[in-house]
Amino acid sequence: MTMPTTTPTTDNPIGHDVEQEARDVMDVLDGGGVAIIPLNVAYAILGRTEGAIRRIFEVKRRSFEKPSGMFGGAAASADLHVLDDEAQAIRQALIEDADLPFSIVADYRRDHPLLAKVEPFVLETSTKGPTMDMLLNAGPLHNALAELSHARGTPVFGSSANQSLNGSKYTVAEIEPEVVAAADIVIDHGRCRDANDQGLSSTIIDFRDYTVVRAGCRFDEITAFLAERFGRRIAA
Structure with missing residues (x-):
């Protein structure tokens, strides 16, 4: 007989009040702090103020030429991303039908009220030209x-909780101590569901032309789903 697991994972955080953890994290971020949280694809480090984002870039040794991404959901993407009908249908199907994590790159509405409270430096370092990268459907806490x-x-x-070029981290213990020390709150849900030997994080697709920005976690499943459901064949 197979016994039920009692060990939490990012996809099944047994013993964790995820809604309360989300509130705790948001309170820290709204206060100018930095958070490390578990995602199915990797652990991530987050902020929402200029001071927090600067701290993240510094501890990660990340170039400001390499923008962060927004951690959002379907509602935020619908508000901010400029997508045609097919792209909207693909976004919805990847979330609701395939239940896969992925990041969208697309043009965004810079003047949308949702961005009214975002400091200019934060927006500048989290976008590239007319586009914004947004991670979607990356686990219960996300x-x-x-x-x-x-x-x-x-x-x-934010971005993955690791120093640049060192590969994504799939447990808190794997994250460099300097990165952990930069966080004001760390949420530990055990090992990431999509941990892999290549150090990959989320797959990133440019929804303007369906080019692959980064072939990451669940890439084969994403491409197979797009080909079968929408006739969209993409390659790394």
Whole structure:
């Protein structure tokens, strides 16, 4: 007989009140702090103020030429991203039918009220030209945080919780001590569901022309789904 697991994972955070954790994280971020949270694809480090984002870039040794992304949900993407009908249908199907994590790159509405509270430096370092990268559907805590930040009108930005070029981290213990020390709150849900030997994080697709920005976690499943459902064949 197979015994039920009692060990939490990012996809099944047994013993964790995810909604309360999302509130705790948002309170820290709204206060100018930095958070490390578990995603299905990797652990992430987040902020929403200029001071927090500067701290993240510094501890990650990340170039400002390499923008962060927004941690959002379908509602935030619908508000901010400029997508045609097919792209909207693909976004919805990847979330609701395939239940896959992915990041969208697309043109965004810079004048949307959702961005009114975002400091100029934060927006500048979290966008590239007319486009914004937004991570979607990356696990229970990600989704709870995305919903809460959207409701509060306080978008959250960040990247993987590791120093640049060192590969994504799939447990808190793997994250460099300097990176952990930069956080004001660390949420530990055990090992990431999509942990892999290549150090990959989320797959990133440019929804303007369906080019692959980064072939990451669940890439084969994403491409197979797009080909079967929408006749869209993309390659790394």
